[in-house]
Amino acid sequence: MQINRLFEIVYILLDKKNITARELAKRFEVSVRTIYRDIDTLSSAGIPIYASQGKGGGIALLDDYILNKSVLSENEQNEILFALQGLTVTRNPETDKVLAKLSSLFNKKNKINWIEVDLSPWGSNKNQRGQFAVLKDAILNRQVIEFEYFNTSGEKSSRKVEPVRLSFKVNAWYLHGFCLSKKAYRTFKVSRMSGIRVTQEFFVERLPEELPEAAQEQKSQKxxxxxxxxxxxxxxxxxxxxxxxxxxxxxxxxxxxxxxxxxxxxxxxxxxxxxxxxxxxxxxxxxxxxxxxxxxxxxxxxxxx
The missing domain is CATH 3.30.70 (Alpha-Beta Plaits)
Incomplete structure (x- = not known):
């Protein structure tokens, strides 16, 4: 992703001070032209980055450039780190990488462990964190999932669903998706799902308006x-x-x-x-x-x- 590459470029330049476009292109497995486009993007964003030619030339930042003082205030730095720390619940490796790099750039390594997000109820042995990771990957990869589900009456049924969205409401996680068994959108409480299996069956994302919003889902509720x-x-x-x-x-x-x-x-x-x-x-x-x-x-x- 370009945004991660841009962060990486700034991080490298703050560490190495000078590097050639060819070296960056090789590192990120992109063309030299793409690297120069990234340099233009960073420059347009106010990052004092420049390229020089000749012996000893390359891409560099101004010597007196300090990211945490030039771009973001103390509160803005903290808000970014806090938001990323909260997102680590998604188990996305890119989130962890960006968090580590930014905490280093902001010199705030001691603030990256301020929060721990655990999706399981107190005293529960059920691995909802693991369930969350599986469901998140299925949604992003658009893969059909299968699972056993207990409804509010305690009745167990097998479901096959195109997962669309995870939402957290009233102390619980819910999965919204198109149930292939019922041929309609349904909402499932994650804690009532068991034996979640990601199939090798992929689906095409349906039109956004086909997904009922929370307000529409609750409209029939008295x-x-x-x-x-x-x-x-x-x-x-x-x-x-x-x-x-x-x-x-x-x-x-x-x-x-x-x-x-x-x-x-x-x-x-x-x-x-x-x-x-x-x-x-x-x-x-x-x-x-x-x-x-x-x-x-x-x-x-x-x-x-």
Whole structure:
């Protein structure tokens, strides 16, 4: 990629001070003409680079040129390094190379390990990082994948999908793609995917407008207004999962939460995940639904040894 080659050229010149176009062309396996085009690009971007002819000539930077002072401010350097560090989750070797070179150029080697991105839940043995790498490569190479999938009802099915995009939402990764089994676009929660296999079958990218956007995907989803009372023991989740504007603190240190949640089987499981720390105040039918579910659960433990 040209952008990586341009970074490499500047890095070499800062280190070696002078090099010929032929040497650069050999190093990058491109033509000398391409190298001179790169020099023009760098010059147009404000990099003080020049070429001289004759004995001892070559391509060089001005002697007093320092990249970190001439081009980017301290904050801009940090933002670039921080962004690249976050992108290392993609396991793209080019990202690691650029990160190492820029941290060296900016003299900030001590700042490249400021963050670690791990896609697996706490206490989980499931290798979601490995899954992410496989899916990323399949998307970039446009290869069809096959996997086993568990839906929200716990039903297992085999899927064959043209992967299009990975997205992170509400603490989980999702894969968007065209399901060849269903002949339609579908969204799959990565944690429910297993046995992911990349096939040797390639696909042609479909028109962008054929891929449903998140807003369109959620359009059919019914959302309802829910009021919850959460005890002080559940405070740690209140501000993790709800907007501050939706939360009211009560005199007894409990919290009343007024929010919108999707009406689905997930809603019951979500509310029950708070255990005894939550009470549904409204709507009434959700309150009754939780009550019925609790009675069903209690019934399983009665009169059993």
């Amino acid at each position: 959302w309802i207004e829910v009021r919850l009372k959460i005890s002080p023991h559940g405070a740690y989740r209140v501000f993790d999962e709800f907007d501050e504007k939706e939360v009211t603190k009560n005199q007894d240190d409990s919290f009343t939460v007024a929010t919108s949640l999707p009406e689905s089987k997930w809603l019951t499981s979500y509310i029950l995940s708070f255990g005894a720390d939550v009470e549904v105040l409204a709507p009434q039918y959700i309150r009754e639904m939780i009550q019925n579910k609790l009675e069903e659960m209690i019934g399983k433990y009665k009169n059993k040894r």
